[in-house]
Structure formats: structure tokens, C-alpha cells
Amino acid sequence: MDLSAISATLLVASLMVAATPILLAALGELIVEKAGVLNLGVEGMMITGAICGFATAVETGNPVLGFAAAALGGAMLSLVFGVLTQIFLSNQVATGLALTLFGLGLSSLLGQGYVGIKPPSTARLDLGPLSDLPFVGRVVFGHDWVVYLSLFLVVATWYFLRRTRAGLKLRAVGESHHAAHALGLKVRAVRLCAIAFGGAMAGLGGAYLSLVRVPQWTEGMTAGAGWIALAIVVFSSWRPGGVLLGAYLFGGVTVLQLNLQAAGVALPVEYLSMSPYLITIAVLVVMSARGSKRSLGAPADLGKQFHATH
Amino acid sequence: MLRRTLLGAAATALVMTTGAFAAEHAEKTKVGFVYVGPVGDGGWTYEHDQGRLAVEAEYGDMVETVFQENVPEGADAERVMTQMALSGADLIFTTSFGYMDPTINVAAKFPDVKFEHATGYKTADNVANYSARFYEGRAVQGYIAGNMTETNKIGYIASFPIPEVIRGINAAYLAASAVNPDVEFNIVWAFTWFDPAKEADAAKALIEQGADVILQHTDSTAPQAAAAEASTDGKQIITFGQASDMAEYAPLPRVSSIIDNWAPYYIERVGAVMDGTWESQSVWQGIDKGMVEIGEISDAVPEDVKAGALDIVEQIRAGEMHPFTGPINKQDGSVWLAEGETADDGTLLGMDFYVEGLTGEIPN
Amino acid sequence: MIGLEKRPTPSRAWSYATPFLAVALTVIAGGLMFAALGKDPVAAIRTIFYDPLFDPQFAAYSRPQLLVKAGPLILIATGLALGFRAGVWNIGAEGQYIIGALTGAAVGLALYPAETRAIFPLMVLAGALGGWVWAMIPAILKTRFNTNEILVSLLLVYVAENLLASMAVGRLRNPEGGGFPGSRNLSQWDAAKNPELVAGTGMHWGVVAAFIAVIFAYILLNRHLAGFHIKLAGQAPRAARFAGVNPARLVVFCLGMSGALAGLAGIFEVTGPAGQISIDFNVGYGFTAIIVAFLGRLHPVGIALAGLLMALTYIGGELASFMLGIPAAAIQAFQGMLLFFLLAVDVLTNYRIRLGHREVAR
Structure with a gap:
């Protein structure tokens, strides 16, 4: 057993890559939930984004277009959920689960011609001498553009929610749709926008899997990442910074347990492979035990149906 | 038509x-x-x-x-x-x-x-x-890996601790250590057959630990892509295709592969049903019957190593060589096979131990 | 302008008519999809909905299989529905299902190869207890530390899956299986098996338990104080507190019930239809049951019908898949569509469509 063989630099660098898909998807879902909508279809939207992005990148040879198509595909699928829950007032939990089922099927259908193909690669940004600095060179300046985009979006989401009028409206809708409606806010429109944004972000996260992290297309390739993204939103107590923390914690433990195995640490493997889930639960318990007096930040009208009666 | x-x-x-x-x-x-x-x-x-x-x-x-x-x-x-x-x-x-x-x-x-x-x-x-008999292919991989590794560290992404997987690890290790006594195997148990993201992370972790050869017993090409990416840092990682050829990653990092070729067997057995000669049987076919195929060995492999690997393939095909031929000890040092003895199929089918030289424990 | 107006009470007529409307819409949309894939839409639809029930070649076998497939779904969904009505979100029934199967099988296998009648009931008890304990983790974390039960129950599914894999290749592995993964076959051991009770009906103890659970839940919700508390807590949490409902006890009760029922489903499945603990014997019943619960509108009888409908699409979908060469993915998408339509047309039960300008209602 040789712990010194585990390089902190590379560990941090690879946990950032490992966490990016769930970070993107969880940020999207955060906005959706802040608007008072619970969309459990993240897995379905992610995998739809994964194939839309992959197919477009392969056909055009341009990964950036691929990501754009992934966002579009995820958003379109999410609008199925949006129309059902906002206009037909269907139950959000069930509709979200149905969306996952549908998305998994749809993505396999779309992807039938794309098995065993290599996508065009998304290069790390070349930041010249900055990338050669010790530690920070690799960790801070050694990534592809999507990693930076995801970090930028964490800040942007925070800014949007806390510092803009639109963000305020969105939160108002999520806290009390009746009050928001009485104030003249278009509850349904706000929620549909939030849902589409969530879909686009889940699509981006899926495309990051199929275009960068893996990169290939295979059916069912998200393998539960969407569910983890949902868990991360709860973990974050509905705060963008918490989402970042949760995604990096989860990604970090996942990567670390594999590194520990590779370094030959004599710990039972089955416990190591459960560790990302157990540690996430443990951290949440500690956080919620400390803050048990105050509200955990769940939007008050999360998951409730809204129907304007006047 | x-x-x-x-x-x-x-x-x-x-x-x-x-x-x-x-x-x-x-x-x-x-x-x-x-x-x-x-x-x-x-x-x-x-x-x-x-x-x-x-x-x-x-x-x-x-x-x-x-x-x-x-x-x-x-x-x-x-x-x-x-x-x-x-x-x-x-x-x-x-x-x-x-x-x-x-x-x-x-x-x-x-x-x-x-x-x-x-x-x-x-x-x-x-x-x-x-x-x-996928382990026959593993022996060929082990031979190439043992010859080509420069760090003497070989990473192995294993799925579940079942005999099939353990047999593959042992066969690869025996072949690798026969040509390179200093070789070390780092094994990561992914506890999945198929989770591309996790496989990619496992490959990266192994490469970070110094492995320059990645063998995989999981089915996605994610480790291949991870190896290709890591190779640009001035070192070369090599990999082998699993289950299918994964030729899109040739000639590097994928230098060869094990292909499951079921076609000859399926054709034979369907034919047997057609002409009424089908009988129950229990077969374990390998390179000899074409059920296990070695995918093209790419030019990235040095000529002599390639020749040696092909020679092993031919010897196995002809039945002149068995990857598990004694003397082989178990991990704890006890004797498993004496000099010249070959493993019986029963032991191989239920294999639940490492051979001597492998480190770590099989999870259970 | 089309608007919706809430009905003072849900329409009975529409609540019966909407499922048929949804199926009709799915047939049209699904037919278009199958046609786009180059398959005969009429044959596809007939194979999915009609053949499992009435085709002379398959029906005698497929019809009982409906019960086998629907049994665990109904059993789990009934438990979940109690919690969902009270606003207790157990998303991790899949984990409780796995743990129930594991603990039940472990108790049985510890007694192998004894042949007494007591073993099967013991295993069933252990299974229910296992599921209950697994559900108590989120329940206690919720009541003690206010930790969100959605997250904990969901993450515990992955923990359970890892435990299952490790048990299937370790502790519970069949010692006579030549080192291969998987436990002894419980359905081939007389003392532990969960057999088909009446030949040719598909009825096994798990199906019986599902029907008992449905009846029990119906009585609980409609005739019992606890049921009243559950409904009150879901609809008006503050009023519930004034009425003396203890929220902590309610969380423990709801999670415990749903966990125990999921555990029961697990042990009935591994002693019967699945037969053994293997690395991935769980096939997502715990997640599908959430959909079933909502399709059944959280009503016990509705859940039983929804479970049967889901089972029909699974079995019919398999037939369509191999008889007509329709990709499994298309069947999955078709199921998704059916769910969408079922959920969408439900609006007609609770709302009236108004043409013309909006008016003030209520």
C-alpha cells in the first residue's frame, strides 16, 4: 500500500471532470425546483442530450455544435414534461418518472446507428505557460471549456437567483404560486422557462458524458447519473454553491475510491464502492443536524400543482 | 438478395x-x-x-x-x-x-x-x-503487456469477483510475469459490467498509479478513450479490446483484442437441429474452434513481440500449449500445479484464488 | 381561448373514461411511431394489448403471468401510496426490496437444508423486517436530524445494490455452485419455495399478499383513524398538527409500512419467480412501483388496476419485440407515451374545459 502514489493534483483534476456531468444537470434541476417544479426525469433528459450531442458532433465534426444540440434536445424533451405538468396539470412525480422511461427508449432509438463510433474530440484549452504551473496549472488551467462553463454557470446561477429581478420572480413562483399569481407574475410561463432550462442543462451534462468523459455512445450510458444529480440538489439545500460542493464531493469520493483500489489499499472493495453514497448521506446528516432549527431551503410550493382560478 | x-x-x-x-x-x-x-x-x-x-x-x-x-x-x-x-x-x-x-x-x-x-x-x-476459453486470449494479452510495459505496472479493470474474471487475471499475470518477472498488477474492481463513466475513472486512476498497460474485463470502450487521452502526456498507454474488436482505437492505444466469435458455434448447432443430429453437450471452446479470436495485433507492437504473440496463438490452437501449465503456486505459496502439469477444467471453471505473485485480495 | 375550470368534485364518469381515452391516444401515437420504424402498426398494437390476453397460442401462459409481474408492483405501490398521501417521499423502495430479499434469503439459507414448514414463514418475516429496517434509516434520520428522506432513501438504493453484488459473490453464494455467483435456488428447495398456489393461475404468495395489502390499505384509508391522519397530513399539514397528528410517528409509520411491503415483495420474488439471489435479480420494480402508485391515483384499487396495466405492457411489449422485431427501445418509448397520456387526460376528471373567454370560477 502506497498512498504517496496518489497524486493530489491529478486527483483534483480528474474529480472535476468526473463531477461535471452531474454538476451541470443538478444546476438545471436546481432552477427547476426553485420555480416550484419537481422534475424526476433528469436521467431521461441527460441520456437524450447524450445522444443528440453525440450524433450532431459526429455528423458535423464539431463538438461545440454537439453541445448546442444536446441542450436543445434536452430542452425539447423537458417541454413534454412542462406541457403535461403545467398545462394538463398532471402529477409531477409520475410524469418525471415517465419522462425517464421515455427518454431512455427514445435515446436508444435515436442512437442505433451510432454504436462503436469515436466522436470528434473536445480538446483541453491551451492556456500556454499557465498550464505548466505546478498544481494550479493542471487543476485550474488544464481543462476543456465545458468544465469552465460549468463553473461559470454555478456563479451565474447564484447571481441570477440572488441578484436579479428575474431570479426573484422565479423564487417567488416557487415559494408561493398563489401569491406570485396575485402579484401578476405569469406562473406557468416562468415554470415552463425553468423546465426548459433544466432540460437544456441536463442535456449538456449528458453530452459531456458522451463527448468528453467516456467518450462514446452506448445505450443506457448515463447509468444513474441523473438520479445522483437529483440527490445533489437536495443535498445542496437548493443553493448553487451547495450543488458545486455536492457534485465535487460525490465525484471526488468516486474517483478517490478507485484510486485507493488502484494503489492497493487493503480496504474491502465492496465498502469502498458504496462509499460515495454513504459519505454523501453522512455529510447531509451532519449539515441537517446542525441546521435543524431553520428551514432547509426547499421551495415551499415544490411539486405542487398550480391552477389559476381567476 | x-x-x-x-x-x-x-x-x-x-x-x-x-x-x-x-x-x-x-x-x-x-x-x-x-x-x-x-x-x-x-x-x-x-x-x-x-x-x-x-x-x-x-x-x-x-x-x-x-x-x-x-x-x-x-x-x-x-x-x-x-x-x-x-x-x-x-x-x-x-x-x-x-x-x-x-x-x-x-x-x-x-x-x-x-x-x-x-x-x-x-x-x-x-x-x-x-x-x-477467454483466458487463452488473456494469456496472449499478458505476453504482449509484459513485453511492452516500461513502468512494469499493469492496470486491470475487473468487473465482479467471479471465476471467469479471476481466471482472466491469473492467465494474463502468468503470461506477463513469464516474460517480465518484475511486472506488477494493479487491480480495480468496478462492481459493474457496464458503466462507461466509472470504467473511464478506473482507467485514469490506474494510469495515475503508473500503469502503462490497461487490461479490462468490462465492456465499454471508455478505458480505451481514457488511455488515448492520457497518452498525449509524453508517455504511451496501451490497451486491449474486450468482447468486441474496438478497432476504432487501433493502432494505439488498442494494440490487440479478444473477440467473442459465436458465429461458428451458432451455425453448427442450428445445422445440427436442422438435420436432426442435435444432442445435449457441454463445450468450452477456445482459439482452436474459433470461438475466441485474437483481434489484429497492431503495428505499434514490436515485430519480435508480435511474432511471439502469434506463436502463442498458434501453439494454443494446436493444443501444444496451455496457459495454466505448472509449476504454479497459489497466492499463499501453496503448490497448485506441479512442473509440467496442466490445470483441469473443473478447477478452472470454479477458480476463486489468485496465483502467486498477485497482490491484494479477492473481494468476497 | 381554451381554459380550465376546476370541478367542484371530480367527475365520476371521466374518472372511468379517461384510462380508455388514454389508451386510445397511445394507440394512435404509438402506431405512428411503429409505422415510422417500418413495422405494421396494427399488428404491433394487437400484439401488445390483445395477444397476451386472448391469443390462443400465448394467452393460457401469458394471462397468469400478468399476476406474476403485477404482484410485486402492486405490493410495493400500495405501501408507497400511503406515504405519498401523507407527504412522505420514499423514492428508495428498490433498495428496501433488495434488502428484504437479502435478509429473507439469508435467514432461509442459514437453515439449509432443513425441511420444516416453519422456514418459509420465517423468511417472509425476515424479509419484511429487512425492508422495514432499511426504510427506518431515512425515517430516523428524518425525525431525528431533519434529513431529507428523498435523498437518503434514493442513495440507499445504490448502497443496497452494492451489498447485493457483494452478497451474491460472497456470503450468500451457493457453495455447491462451483464458485459461480448467485445463491442456492430457493424455488427448488421445498421448505423455502414460494410456489404457484393453483396451477395455471400465476397466483403465488406474493400475489396473495398484494391483494391483502390492497384491501388493508383500502380499509386503513377509509375506515381507520390512521388513514384519516395520513390524508390530513398530506392535504393540510398544519391542521393535522392541531388534530393531534404526530408528524414524526407518521413518518416512521409510512416509511416503515412501505419498506416492509417492499421487503415482502423482494422475498416473495426470490423464493418464487426469480428463484435465487443473483448479482442483479432486481429489475427496477421499486422505481416502476412509484409510477404505478401515481397511475392508480394513490388509491388502492386504482393501484391494483394500474399494476395490471403496466404488467400487460411489459408482457405484450416482449411479445411484440420478438414476434415482430420491434426494438426494445421502441417498446420503452411506447410505455412512456402511455404513461404520458394517462397522466395528461386525468385533467378531465378534475377540470372542465371551457371554450371562450376565461371566467371567474369558484
């Missing part, structure tokens, strides 16, 4: 002249396949489906094949098999270990239908089982 019809007609004529063509066989022979994954998985199920297509190509209009993908092991498998049998299938291939008991149960209810179960150990009058 025309050509296939002609071939079909020719084949029909051939069978008729042999006289084995009885009246009740005038109908098409119906062959069912039960798959555990999607046909588009690019690995295990994909290769079985290639075998099915080969059967169609071989017998043309004389066969009808049906398949069901994504069948979970357990109750669902039993129902799918039963429905296939009810739909008039003459022969059903069940292509995952977990289908073993369901296959036996269904076969008992349909004595006239033949069943072929992959990678198990139970048989019945109308149930045969077949499996491939």
Missing part, C-alpha cells in the same frame, strides 16, 4: 441429397436468442447478435431467427423463453450466466425444444451449455 436466395436453394438441395431432410422439417427452423443487454451495446450482446446474423446469412430462407434484448435475469427471462418456445421456436440460445436456472426450468416444460445456455454449468436432455 438474389444471391442469398440462390445460396439458400443450394443449401436446401444439399441437405435434401443427404437424405436427412424429413417432411416435418419442410417448415423453417425457428431459432430464438435471449439477450441480457441491448444489441447496440458494442460488446457482449452485440457479438451474440452478430452470431445470429451469421446464422441467417448461412441458412437464408431455411431459418427464421427471433431475439429479445434487455431481458433481466430471473422471472422475466423465464417468461421470455417460455413465450419463445410457445411461438414455435425449435432452438433457443440463452446468452447470459444468470439465465441458467430459468433455462433449465423452461426446458423441462418443452422437451421438444432445444436450448443452449451460455457460460453456465447445468445441462439436461434438451439443454446444452457452451462457453469460451
